[in-house]
Amino acid sequence: MIRQNKNRIPKDIRAARPMLDKTVLRGFKEDSDEYRYLYNAMKSMSDEQLDHTAVIVRTNTHVSRISSYLSSHGVSCRGKSSPSREILSSIIRDLEAYRDLAAGLKSGKIPRSALYRVMNRPERYLLRSAACKDYMSPVELLNDNRKNGNILQSLRELLRDLDTLGSLQPEGFVRYLTGPMGYGSWAAKRLGERETVESALSEVLKASRRAEDLNTLLDSLRRFPDRMNGAAPRGLRIMTMHACKGLEFDRVYLPALNEGIMPGRRCREQEDFEEERRLLYVAMTRARDHLELLYVTGTADNPRPPSRFLSVYGIRNFVS
DSSP: OGGGOSSSOOOOOOOSSOOSSOOEEEEESSHHHHHHHHHHHHHTSOHHHHHTEEEEESSHHHHHHHHHHHHHTTOOBOOTTHHHHHHHHHHHHHHHHHHHHHHHHHHTOEEHHHHHHHTTSSOOOOOGGGOOSSEEOHHHHHHTTTTOHHHHHHHHHHHHHHHHHTTSOHHHHHHHHHTTTOHHHHHHHHTSOHHHHHHHHHHHHHHHHHOSSHHHHHHHHHHHHHHHHOSOOOSBEEEETTTTTTOOEEEEEEOOOBTBBTTBTTOOSHHHHHHHHHHHHHHHTTEEEEEEEEEEOBOSSSBOOBOGGGGGGTOOOOOO
16 A cells, blocks of 8 residues: 555565455444444444544544444444553653653663654654664764665754764753654644644643653653543544554454545645545554454445455456
8 A cells, every 4th residue: 555655765664464354344324324333343243342442534423423433333432532642652662762862872772673663753754774783882873884885864953963862951952852853743643633633742841840860750650641631531432534543453344445534535636635645545554463444435426436445356347
């Protein structure tokens, strides 16, 4: 899917483990048939299975429609507060990684796992091949990438930023990371709906003002979701593609993959279509074990072209 995009850095992407089931494509005559299929799939699942299942759609309109249909038929769906909890959890993991990198720079042992986590948060166009050992000294990291000027420059800038982070108290750490380093702008664009992300970052900044050190800050933030939302939400997750970034589920269903929805009607230029394809790719890769791509065919009088992005699977009757 994603290799169809031309404006991207070539990557050899491999799954950490094989999916238990192959990707499934299903077409339906009407929206109601698609919704009924989703209901039949969900009603056969246990509560535990529903907790690890997501329906991911392109628009908030589809979130409302599918949520209303499934809820009215007795399927347990999670409330709207869940994305805030998960976005905050993603930010916490990023803060932990930057803390570990700043500490690793001081000790001369930069942890590869932390580097992988945030090397492109914000985007630095770094490749995972930039780090070849579990722990590397700054000199080793730079020497191993001296033949690639762009990557070398990005690594130098990152190390300078880490050196600055390592000298700051919690509030300064958060402000420098989210401001000059660009993490705040990146998160608002990539982690979910802008208002939700900005709200989570605001809570992180507030907590940083009261924290004695970074470990105290992170401990406080880990407890924050429970104070904010109470007990962990249960049930099926229904969300937009923008809100699903950073999350993973055992089973993922992507309905309404039709022209005019994915890609949207406003797409005109090649870069618009590539951005839509990237969004679909992100949604697809939320699935650990099972992925279903659903679309509506319509009727002879009212045809509904499937998404052009499905052509890689042999589904080609779209309008160019």
